[in-house]
Amino acid sequence: MSQELQQEQQRVNQVIGIIQDQINEYEEATARRRQEVVDIRKHFWEDVTVNTDNFDDFLETIISLRQQSEVLSLSQGSHRQSSKRLSQLQRMQDVPYFGRIDFAEEGMNETECVYIGVSSLTDATGEKFLIYDWRAPVSSMYYDCTPGPAEYITPGGPIQGTLEQKWQYIIRSGVIQSMFDTRLTIGDEILQQVLGQSADTHMRSIVATIQQEQNRIIRHDSARLLIVQGAAGSGKTSAALQRIAYLLYKYRNRLTADQMLLFSPNAMFKSYVSNVLPELGEENMQQVTFQEYLNHRLSSSFDVEDPYTQLEYVLTASEDPNYRVRMAGIRFKATKAFFDRIQSCRQALEQSGMVFKDISIKGKTLVSAEEIMERFYSEHTTLRFANRLEKLSDWLKELVKEAEKAERRKPWVQDAVELVDNDEYQQAYAHLRKKHGLTEESEEDVDLELVRKELARRIVSRKFKRIRQQIKDMGFIDTPAIYKQMLVSHPTDDEVEGAELPPEWNEIGEMTSQLIDQGKLLYEDATPYLLLKELIEGFQTNVSIRHVLVDEAQDYSPFQFEFIKRLFPAAKMTVLGDFNQAVFAHADGTDDFGMLAELYGEEQTDAIILNRSYRSTRPIVEFTRALIPNGEEIIPFDRNGSRPVLTRAADAEQLHQSIREKVNQFREQGHRTVAIICKSAAQSASVFESLHDLEDIKLVTSGSIEYKQGIVVIPVYLAKGIEFDAVIVYNASDEEYGEESLRRLFYTACTRAMHELQLYSIGKPSRFVQEAASWIAVDSIS
Ligand SMILES: Nc1ncnc2c1ncn2[C@@H]1O[C@H](COP(=O)(O)OP(=O)(O)OP(=O)(O)O)[C@@H](O)[C@H]1O
Numbered sequence: 001m002s003q004e005l006q007q008e009q010q011r012v013n014q015v016i017g018i019i020q021d022q023i024n025e026y027e028e029a030t031a032r033r034r035q036e037v038v039d040i041r042k043h044f045w046e047d048v049t050v051n052t053d054n055f056d057d058f059l060e061t062i063i064s065l066r067q068q069s070e071v072l073s074l075s076q077g078s079h080r081q082s083s084k085r086l087s088q089l090q091r092m093q094d095v096p097y098f099g100r101i102d103f104a105e106e107g108m109n110e111t112e113c114v115y116i117g118v119s120s121l122t123d124a125t126g127e128k129f130l131i132y133d134w135r136a137p138v139s140s141m142y143y144d145c146t147p148g149p150a151e152y153i154t155p156g157g158p159i160q161g162t163l164e165q166k167w168q169y170i171i172r173s174g175v176i177q178s179m180f181d182t183r184l185t186i187g188d189e190i191l192q193q194v195l196g197q198s199a200d201t202h203m204r205s206i207v208a209t210i211q212q213e214q215n216r217i218i219r220h221d222s223a224r225l226l227i228v229q230g231a232a233g234s235g236k237t238s239a240a241l242q243r244i245a246y247l248l249y250k251y252r253n254r255l256t257a258d259q260m261l262l263f264s265p266n267a268m269f270k271s272y273v274s275n276v277l278p279e280l281g282e283e284n285m286q287q288v289t290f291q292e293y294l295n296h297r298l299s300s301s302f303d304v305e306d307p308y309t310q311l312e313y314v315l316t317a318s319e320d321p322n323y324r325v326r327m328a329g330i331r332f333k334a335t336k337a338f339f340d341r342i343q344s345c346r347q348a349l350e351q352s353g354m355v356f357k358d359i360s361i362k363g364k365t366l367v368s369a370e371e372i373m374e375r376f377y378s379e380h381t382t383l384r385f386a387n388r389l390e391k392l393s394d395w396l397k398e399l400v401k402e403a404e405k406a407e408r409r410k411p412w413v414q415d416a417v418e419l420v421d422n423d424e425y426q427q428a429y430a431h432l433r434k435k436h437g438l439t440e441e442s443e444e445d446v447d448l449e450l451v452r453k454e455l456a457r458r459i460v461s462r463k464f465k466r467i468r469q470q471i472k473d474m475g476f477i478d479t480p481a482i483y484k485q486m487l488v489s490h491p492t493d494d495e496v497e498g499a500e501l502p503p504e505w506n507e508i509g510e511m512t513s514q515l516i517d518q519g520k521l522l523y524e525d526a527t528p529y530l531l532l533k534e535l536i537e538g539f540q541t542n543v544s545i546r547h548v549l550v551d552e553a554q555d556y557s558p559f560q561f562e563f564i565k566r567l568f569p570a571a572k573m574t575v576l577g578d579f580n581q582a583v584f585a586h587a588d589g590t591d592d593f594g595m596l597a598e599l600y601g602e603e604q605t606d607a608i609i610l611n612r613s614y615r616s617t618r619p620i621v622e623f624t625r626a627l628i629p630n631g632e633e634i635i636p637f638d639r640n641g642s643r644p645v646l647t648r649a650a651d652a653e654q655l656h657q658s659i660r661e662k663v664n665q666f667r668e669q670g671h672r673t674v675a676i677i678c679k680s681a682a683q684s685a686s687v688f689e690s691l692h693d694l695e696d697i698k699l700v701t702s703g704s705i706e707y708k709q710g711i712v713v714i715p716v717y718l719a720k721g722i723e724f725d726a727v728i729v730y731n732a733s734d735e736e737y738g739e740e741s742l743r744r745l746f747y748t749a750c751t752r753a754m755h756e757l758q759l760y761s762i763g764k765p766s767r768f769v770q771e772a773a774s775w776i777a778v779d780s781i782s
Contacts, residue, residue, distance in 0.1 A: 005176060008169070008176055009175070009176050012096060012171060012174060012175075012176060013174070016093060016096060016174050018121065018123065018130065019092050019093050019121065020093065021124075022089050022121075023086065023089045023093070026085055026089060029082045030083045033075065033079035033082055036079070037076050037079050040072045040075055041072065044068060044072065048065050049061060087281065088118070088119045089121075091118065091119075091281065092118065092119060092121065092131070094174060095117070095171045095172070096115075096117055096121070096131060096171065096174075097115045097116055097117035097169065097171070098169055098208035099115070099116040099166070099167060099168055099169065100114065100115050100116065100166070100167040100169070101114050101116070101142050101145075101163055101165070101166050101167075102163070102164040103138070103141065103161055103162070103163055103164070104161050104162045105159060105160075105161040106160045106161045111164055114132055114138055114139070114141075114142075115130065115131045115132065116131070116134050116139045116142050117131040117132070117134065118133070118134060118205075118207060118279075118281060119131070119133050119281055120132055120133040120136065134207045134210075135246050135249040135250065137152050137153060137154045137155075138152055138159075140152050140153070140215065140219065141163055142166065143210050143212060143215040144212055144215060145163050145166075147163050147164060147165060147182075147183050148163060149161075149162055149163075150162065150163035165183065166181075166182040166183070167179055167180065167181055167182070168182060168208070170190060188209070190208065190209055191209045191637065192639060194206075194208075194209055195614055195637065195754075196639065196755075198670070198671065198673070198725050199672065199723050199724050199725045199754055201673075201706075201707045201708060201709055202271075202272060202273075202274065202275035202707075203237065203238070203241070203272055203273050203275065203276055204275075204276070205241070205245075205276050205279045206235065206238045206242060207242060207280065210239075210242065211235070213608070213610055213612070214235050214239045214242075214610070216608055217239040217243060217608055217610075218239055218242045218243045218246050219243075219246060220243070220606065220608070221247075222606065223600075223603075223604050223605055224573065224604035224605070225573045225574075225575065225596065225599060225600045225604055225605045226574045226575070226605075226606050227575050227593045227596055227606070227608070228240075228575065228576040228607075228608050228609075229577065229578065229579070229607065230577075230578055230610030230611075231578060231610060231611055231612070231613045231633075231634040232580065232613060232615065232624065232747070232748070232751035233614055233616055233621075233723070234578075234610035234611065234612055234613050235610065235614055236551065236576040236578070236610065237273060237551055237576070237721055238276075239610075240262070240549050240574060240576050241273060241276040241277065243549070244260055244282070245276075245277055245280045245282050247260070248282050248283075249282075255546060256283075257277070257282060257283035257285050257286075258283075258286055259544060259545055259546040259547065260285035260545070260547045260548075261285060261286045261287070261548050261549070261568075261571075262285050262286070262287045262288075262549045262550075262551060263287075263289065263290055263548070263549065263550045263556075264287050264288070264289055264551060264721075265289065265551065265555065265720050265721055266289060266718060266720075267289065267704065268700065268704050268705060268706065268707050268718065268722065269552075269720070269722065270287045270289070270705075271705055271706045271707060272721070274287070285549075290307075290556065291304075291307060294526045294527065294530065297530055298521065298529070298530060301480075301519075302516075302519055302520065302521040302529075303519055303520050304521045304523070304526050305520070305526070308715075308717060308718070309523070310522065310523040310524065311583065311717055312680055312681055312682065313326070314327070314330070314584075315679060315680045315745075316680055316682055322511060324504065325504045325508055325511055326508075326522075328502045328503075328504040328508060329504070329508040329512065329522075329524060330524045331502070332501070332505075332508070333524040333525060333528055333557075333559065334524065334558065334559050335557070335558060336558045336559065336562065336598070338528060338559060339528075339558070339559045339562045339563075341486075342486065342528055342532050343535065345482075345532070346385075346535040346536060352377065353482065354373060354377075354482065355373075355477070355478040355482050355485065356369040356376070356476055356477060356478055357476055357478045359372075359396065359400070359467060359470065359471070361403075361463065361464065361466075361467055366399065366400065366403055366467070367399055369478070372392065372396070372476060375392060375395060376389075376392050379391065379392075379395075385536075386538050389474065389477075389536075389537070392476075393471055393472075393474065393476075396471045396476060397468070397471055400464060400468060400471065403464070404460050404461065404464050407460045407464075408453075408456040408457060408460050413456045414456070416456075416459045417452055417455045417456055417459065424455070425451070425455070428451055428454040428455050428458060429446065431454065432446040432451060432454055433445075474536075474537045477536060477537070479532060479537075480516050480529075483516065483529050483532050484509070484512070484513040484516055487513065488506070488510070527557075527559055527560050527563050528559065530563070531559075531563055534566075539566060539567075541566065541568070541569050542567060543568075543569060543570040544570075545568045545570065545571045546570060546571055546572065547571055547572050547573075547574070548568050548571045548573045548574070549573070549574045549575075549576070550564070550573065550574070550575045550576065550577075551576050551577075552577060552581070552720055553575040553576055553577030553593070554577035554578060554579045554581060554582040554590075555577075555582065555583070555584050555720075557584075558596070561575075561596060561599055562599070565600070573599075575593065575596060577593070579591045579592060579593075579744075580631075580748075581720065581744055581747065581748040581751070583716065583720070583744055583745045583748060591629075593607070611633055611634055612634075612635045612637060613634055613635065613637065614637045615751070615753075616636070616641075616751065616753055616754055616755075616757075617636075617639045617642075617754075617755060618636040618637070618638055618639055618641065619640075619641055619642065619644065619775070620641065620750075620753050620757050621634060621636030621637075622775045623643070623644045623750070624747060624750045624751050624772075626771065626772035626774075627743065627747045627750065627768050627769075627772050628743065628744075628747050641755055641756070642756065642777075643775070643777045644753075644758070644759065644775070644776045645758050645759070645776065645777045645778070646732070646760075646761065646765055646769060646776050646777070646779065647758070647759070647760050647761075647778075647779045648760075648761055648762075648765065648780070649761070649762050652690070652762065658760065659676065659728060659730070659760065660691065660694060662728060662758055663676075663694055663711055666726045671726045671756065672709050673710070673712070673725045674711045674712070674725065674726045674727075674728065675711075675712050675714050675719060675724040675726075675727050675752060676711070676712070676714070676728045676730050677714055677715075677719055677727055677728065677729050677730060677752065678713060678715050678730045678731075679715065679730075679731075679736055679737070679745065681701065681702070681718075683715070683730065683731075684699060684700070684701075684713045684714060684715045685699065688713040691713065694711055695711075696710040696711055697710070697711040697713065698710060698711065698712050698713070699712070699713050700712050700713065700714040700715075700718055701718075702718060704718070707722060712724075716745050717745070719752050722752065723752055723753075723754050724752055724753060724754065725754055725755050726753060726754075726755060726757070727750070727752050727757050727758070728758045728760065729746075729749050729750060729757070729758070729759040729760065730760060731762055732759040732760065732761045732765055732766050732769055733761040733763050733764060733765060733766060734761075734763070734764045734765060734766050734767055735763060735764075736766065737766035737767075737768060738766060743768055746766065746768050747768075759776070
C-alpha cells in the first residue's frame, strides 16, 4: 500500500470513528425523543383542561388543545429529524465519501481539501467540515471543473480560485479499494467500474459519478420549464431523481418531498426508481402515472381505455376496418389544435349548446332538461360562466326543496311514518328534544305531531338524497353529450383558429359517440373529455405541488402537457424524453420538444441535450445509433463488450430452442437479468407459453408492479426506462419490424441492453437491422 493510500485510509478510519460517535449520540437522542412523543400522546388529555360550561371556558379549552397539539407536533418533528440524521450517518459508515477536491481560494493562504459524500459531517465542535454534502455549493466544482482555475456560486456571489487536484475514491465497508488522481488517469475508471456492474432490480444513485452535462440538469434553477432531450441511456431518469434530491436540499426550509411529483410511465418503473431518494437520505417524491390520474377522475363514469391497450391496438389491429379512422383520431386528439378547439367550444357554450339531463325521481321528471336549458340561457346571462352554473344549481336546489315539502304531505309518506321502527322513532324524538332545548329534567315534552312531521321529513329526505347529490356534483350537466356534440357538429370549425380537421373527422365523431354511448372512453379521448368537463364545471387544480417532473415525456401529447400545466398552476416543470423512443402513435413524425416552447413561452423555457450514452457497451451503442436518423450524434461511453449478434432461425421451433440455449449461456456468464423483448403483449404471452419450461422465467404485463431478477418476457413498451444485463430481441424479422412506424419501437427494444444484445429473426431480418449491418455479427444456428 502506498504511503498516500495509507494516509488516506487513516483519515477514513478517523472519520468513521467520528461517524460512530455521532451514531451513538443520535441513537440515544432518537430513542429519547421517541419516548417523549409516546409520553405526550399517552398523557395528551391529562394536560388539556376540558371545560365547555361557558364561552370563556370553551375558548380556553380550544387554546389548551392547540398548545398541546403544538407540543406534540414539535416533538414528532424533532424525532423525525434525529432519526433521519441517524439513518444518514448509518449509511455513511460504510462509504463516508467518494471524492475530494483541493481548492485554493483566491486571497486565502491555505488550500482546502474538500471531501464530498452523500451527506455533510462536521467535527465535534461543529465548525470544521470533514465531509461536504454533494449538493453543497462548493461540491459543484467536483462535477464541473478540471484542475486549473475554477469557481463556484454561493448565495453571496461567485468564489474563485484554483482547483489543484481532484480525487475519486472507491470505499467499501470503510476500506479504500482504490483512489484515482483524475489528472493522471485516462478515461473514467470509476464510471467504468460502475457501468460494468450487473443490472439491479432498483435503480442506483449516481452521485459519485455525475457527469458535467448531467450536473447542469440537476442544478438547473432558472426557467419555469426545463426540457431535457437525451439519447437512450444518457441518464435522464438518473438526472431527474438526483435533481429532486438537489432541490430538496437547496430549498430544505420551504420544499418537501410531497410537493414534488414525478409522472412515471408505468407501475414497474415506479418501483424500479423508488430506492434512489431513500439511498440519498431523502424521502421519496410523489409518483403517479398519467393513467392513474385519469382513472381517478373518470372511472366512476366510464370504462377508460389504458394507453397500452391503445398501443396494442395500433400494433396488432391493422386489419380492423376502423383502423384508419382510429389512427387519424389518435393523431388529431393529441394536438394543441384540439385543445384550442375544446376551449373555444366551451366559450361557445356561453351562447348555446349546453346539454342538460332531466332531474327525475323514481321515473317522474321533476325538472326537464329543456326547462333547465331555458333557465340557463335566460337568467343571469351577464355573469361569468361558472357563476351562472352556480345560480342554476341554487335554483335547482330550491326546486328540489319545494318538491320535498310537497312530497311530505303525500299519503305514502303518512303510511311510511306509521311503519317506522323504534330506533328511527327514538332518533327523531331525541333530535327534537335537543332542538327545543329540553333536558332530561325538563317537564315539558315534544308534541307527537311534531315527531310525525320530523319522521316525514326524514323519510322524504332519504328519497331525495340522490338528487341532491346529483345537483351538488353538477350531475345535471350532460358532459358526454356536449363532448359528442363537439365531435359531430362542425359549423364553427372554420372559425376556430388553427383547427384544421382531419378528413376522417365525421367518422371519428361517429365512432367516438358510439363508444361513449356504451360507457367507453378511448385513451385518446380521456384527457380531452376531462378538459371539457373541467372547463365547464371549474378546474380542480393542485397548488400544493411546486415541481412536476415528466419522465418518458415523448409519450405525452401536446394536449396532455397543456392539461398538466393547467392542473399544477404553481409548479415548475422538468420534462425528460427521447423522441427516438416515441412509441405511441400520436407522436408519429414529431422529433423534438419544439411544441413545448409555447407552454410557458420561450423566455421561461430552457433546453438541455444529452448526447452521451452510458447504459450500453460501446459496440451496442454503435449498433443502436445506426438504427435511427442522426444517430451519429450519440456518443458511446467507452466500455468494451461483444458486438450484438443476429441469428437467423428457420422457424419458431428452431428459434425457441436457440433462445433456450442462449438464456442458459447468459446465465452461465453471470448475467442476472435477461429480457426477451417482444413487439406486443400478445406476442409476449405466446412466447412465454412456448418457453415456460425455462427455469425462473416470468411474463411482464401492464399489471406487473415489480421489476424482478431472472428471465423476463416483456413487450417493448413496458421495458421503457428499464435496463437488463442481456437483451434478446424476439424475432427481429422484416415481417415483424418492416414498417417505418416501428423503427422507434425497435430502437427502444435494443437500447435496453447493458452488456449483451442478441437478435433473432425468422427469415429475412428487419430493414432496420440491415441498415446497421456493419455493426452486428451474424451467427448461424449449429
Ligand atoms: N453519471 C453516471 N454515473 C453512473 N451511471 C450512470 C450515469 N449516468 C447514467 N448512468 C447509468 O446509465 C444507465 C441509464 O441511465 P438512465 O436510465 O437514467 O438513462 P435514461 O436517459 O433515462 O435512459 P432511457 O431513455 O433509455 O430510459 C443507468 O444504469 C444509470 O445508472
